[in-house]
Amino acid sequence: MASADSDGGAEAGIPTAVKILVAGGFGAGKTTMVGSVSEITPLNTEEVMTEASMGVDDLGGVEDKTTTTVALDFGRITIGKRVVLYLFGTPGQGRFWFMWDELADGALGSVVLADTRRLETCFPAVDFFERRNIPFVVAVNRFDGECPYTEQEVREAIDIGAEVPVIMADARDRGSGKCVLVALVEHVMRRRSPAMSP
Amino acid sequence: MKHSRDQQPAAGSEGARIRRDPRARDTVATQGLRRRQERPPADGAASGGSNGSVPPDSDTGPLVRPYTMTGGRTRSSGTGLDMISIVMAAREGADWDSLKPEQAAILRLCRRPISVAEISAQLDVPMTVVRVLLGDLIAEGDVIARDPMPAADLPEMNVLQAVLDGIRRL
Numbered sequence: 001m002a003s004a005d006s007d008g009g010a011e012a013g014i015p016t017a018v019k020i021l022v023a024g025g026f027g028a029g030k031t032t033m034v035g036s037v038s039e040i041t042p043l044n045t046e047e048v049m050t051e052a053s054m055g056v057d058d059l060g061g062v063e064d065k066t067t068t069t070v071a072l073d074f075g076r077i078t079i080g081k082r083v084v085l086y087l088f089g090t091p092g093q094g095r096f097w098f099m100w101d102e103l104a105d106g107a108l109g110s111v112v113l114a115d116t117r118r119l120e121t122c123f124p125a126v127d128f129f130e131r132r133n134i135p136f137v138v139a140v141n142r143f144d145g146e147c148p149y150t151e152q153e154v155r156e157a158i159d160i161g162a163e164v165p166v167i168m169a170d171a172r173d174r175g176s177g178k179c180v181l182v183a184l185v186e187h188v189m190r191r192r193s194p195a196m197s198p
Numbered sequence: 199m200k201h202s203r204d205q206q207p208a209a210g211s212e213g214a215r216i217r218r219d220p221r222a223r224d225t226v227a228t229q230g231l232r233r234r235q236e237r238p239p240a241d242g243a244a245s246g247g248s249n250g251s252v253p254p255d256s257d258t259g260p261l262v263r264p265y266t267m268t269g270g271r272t273r274s275s276g277t278g279l280d281m282i283s284i285v286m287a288a289r290e291g292a293d294w295d296s297l298k299p300e301q302a303a304i305l306r307l308c309r310r311p312i313s314v315a316e317i318s319a320q321l322d323v324p325m326t327v328v329r330v331l332l333g334d335l336i337a338e339g340d341v342i343a344r345d346p347m348p349a350a351d352l353p354e355m356n357v358l359q360a361v362l363d364g365i366r367r368l
Binding site: 011013014015016017018019037039043044045046047048069072074076077078079080082083084085086088102103105106108116118119120123126127149153154156157158159174178181182185186188189192193 | 231232233234280281282283284285286311313315316318319320324325326327342343344345346347348355357358359360361362363364365366368
């Protein structure tokens with residue numbers, strides 16, 4: 001591996017990366033939120049998925065390979081010399097589930113952005129993170145400054161446990177985005193701390 | 199435990215028993231707060247308004263097929279680079295003349311620590327391709343990489359605390 005013994009080798013001078021996902025349905029404000037807290041303008045990258053993902057190592061001689069391009073938006077927060085945090089918006093379309101697995105691999109946790117006008121668009125994300133036991137918080141994006149529902153109504157509609165934080169948020173607002181991320185990391189820490197375990 | 203719902207993905211009777219109470223939920227449901235068990239069966243739920251739209255680039259494709267740069271390879275040999283693996287140039291004396299233009303461009307970006315995803319975004323080259331090209335550079339000793347911290351190792355509370363403090367400082 002490239003850096004299996006990273007503590008002793010030349011890699012020691014390279015920061016290590018952690019990532020947080022920002023999930024939710026199409027148009028829930030994922031990229032907006034990534035942009036509001038990122039220290040850089042959100043970057044857009046592409047992952048070209050081919051049958052390579054399913055085990056083909058060489059495209060030689062294959063003229064008509066089907067590829068799917070999945071666009072990913074991400075931002076960066078430099079935590080310090082040793083740690084860099086990346087925020088990845090998950091692809092909103094359900095047909096890109098395969099990409100979620102790669103994104104979720106090693107993720108600290110996830111923000112699930114909920115749009116109460118179309119709450120059901122966040123359900124697949126909630127299912128995904130629950131199933132993989134990945135910590136998440138739900139941020140209710142108040143598009144018009146108001147959320148017509150209480151936190152409890154949202155919590156019941158999404159059907160999540162009492163331990164999952166639900167936060168009213170404004171994806172456009174940096175301070176609000178910060179609060180959401182803080183809530184997520186604190187939630188992760190509570191889950192990790194043996195003393196806090198049920 | 200609440201995860202019992204996950205064993206009933208079909209939103210069948212179990213889900214109904216736990217949650218669905220039409221009288222109590224009606225006001226909320228009719229106003230748009232659809233409950234999780236009531237989602238449409240197809241995965242179109244997540245695609246919102248995009249149902250009818252064909253991906254715009256499905257016919258045209260990129261001008262240069264991405265894997266032309268990699269000689270048709272879709273995987274690099276031996277390096278399991280993550281999208282947030284951080285890479286950096288390993289030495290001053292790289293043999294620039296022998297590098298392909300794309301590799302030279304990557305190596306230039308690697309003068310500072312940078313993630314695979316950022317290289318991909320800045321060069322507008324898909325990550326899969328960046329990984330292969332980086333794999334070559336790593337094999338040549340031009341670039342070193344640091345894998346992201348595995349989530350399983352994160353109980354290192356000091357890392358989480360550092361992340362928390364870093365976010366608060368924003």
